[in-house]
Amino acid sequence: MLSSQTPPSAGEVDRTATGPAGAAPEDPLVGDALTIGGRVFRSRLLTGTGKYxxxxxxxxxxxxxxxxxxxxxxxxxxxxxxxxxxxMQAIDWSRIWMLPNTAGCATADEAVRVARLGRELAKLAGQEDNTFVKLEVIPDSRHLLPDPIGTLQAAERLVGEGFTVLPYINADPVLARHLEEVGCATVMPLGSPIGSGQGLRNAAGIAMIIEAASIPVVVDAGIGVPSEAAQAMEMGADAVLINSAIALAGQAPAMARSMAEATRAGRRAFLSGRLERRPEAVASSPLNGRVGDD
Structure with missing residues (x-):
């Protein structure tokens, strides 16, 4: 399978998954899967339950x-x-994997305690082997920006306790590297402040994280419209987490479907290999053989 971190350039697309001789290559999304903590998922769109x-x-x-x-x-x-x-009764937990989060925790100690409660909550849903936790340590009640020091401290402790840790962070490549080094299963950089719908204001930092990471990168927070979800995936993000933009839409189910389609389109484009950026124009039609040429 093509690496999510090393997209093919145009003309270098993997041709191994082809049909009969002469047939067009298969959709690059065929067989493409997201793996987090050893668990495989087909969808690269994560959603939430708040604000509906x-x-x-x-x-x-x-x-x-x-x-x-x-x-x-x-x-x-x-x-x-x-x-x-x-x-807990409204969602079919036999089909949906629960990602407990530590929202509302201002310190590392609080986040660790709530993560333990989240593990028990997943067990109540019948997911006995679920050790996932979306780690949020947010002391800033105005801008809701994550605490990098508290996040790293809590992540190290939770990994030591056997949790599959998905930390929510600023788009900080240095912090992302440290979190990967302590054993986190993903990093989840914010595109812009949570719930703001401002899009990928932190695209440069996210791009650096994607380039360096060997664990999945999930863009979380700030995505407001499907084109922004597609943009994140085109950059090489492994997944997106979208809640407010869906829950607060005029027609939430229609927006949810649009976000799913955009996520898939962005991923397909990334795997297909974009046109290389060039400093000057390049004609799309050959110049030789024109009418009137000698």
Whole structure:
């Protein structure tokens, strides 16, 4: 399978997955899968459960997205916060992999405690072997930016306890490297502030993380429209996590489907190998053999 970190250039697309002689190559998405912590997923769109107007809308959006991973705020479920009543029963956990998150934690200690609760929550959903946790350490209540030091401290402890850690971070290539070194299963850089819909304001940092990482890179936060999801995937991100842009859309299920289509289109484009950028124009038609040439 083509590496997500080393896209083919035009003319170097993998031709091994072809049909009968003379047939066109298969869709590069055939057989393409996302692997996190040894678990394989077909969808590269992760979604959430917050901010929906009601549970039927959430259920319809999750179905339309065709996602296989849904993140759940452990503290909100535990406290039965508004919008989270009956959440555990509203999702088919035999089909959806739960990604408990530590939203609302301001310190490493808090995040570790909530991650442990999240592991128990996954067991209640019938996922006995689920050790996944989306690690969020956010002391900043205004801008909701993650704490790099607290995140690294919590990640190291959770990896030591056997968790599959997916840390939410600023688009900081140095921090991403340290998190990979301590054993995190992914890194999840933010495109722009969470819930802002500002798109990939941190594209340069994300690109550097993608280039250096040997674990999946999941762009999380800030994506507002499908074109931005496609852009993240075209850059070489392995997946995107989108919640607010779907949940707060006028028609959440339709937006969820659009995000899924954009994610797949961006991934297909990345695997196909983009046209090399050039400093000057290059004619798309040959100049020799024109009418009137000698």
């Amino acid at each position: 107007p009601d549970q039927p809308t959430m259920q319809a959006a999750i179905a339309a997205s065709a996602c296989e991973i849904v993140t759940v705020a452990v503290r909100r479920v535990q406290s039965v916060a508004p919008g989270h009543e009956g959440l």
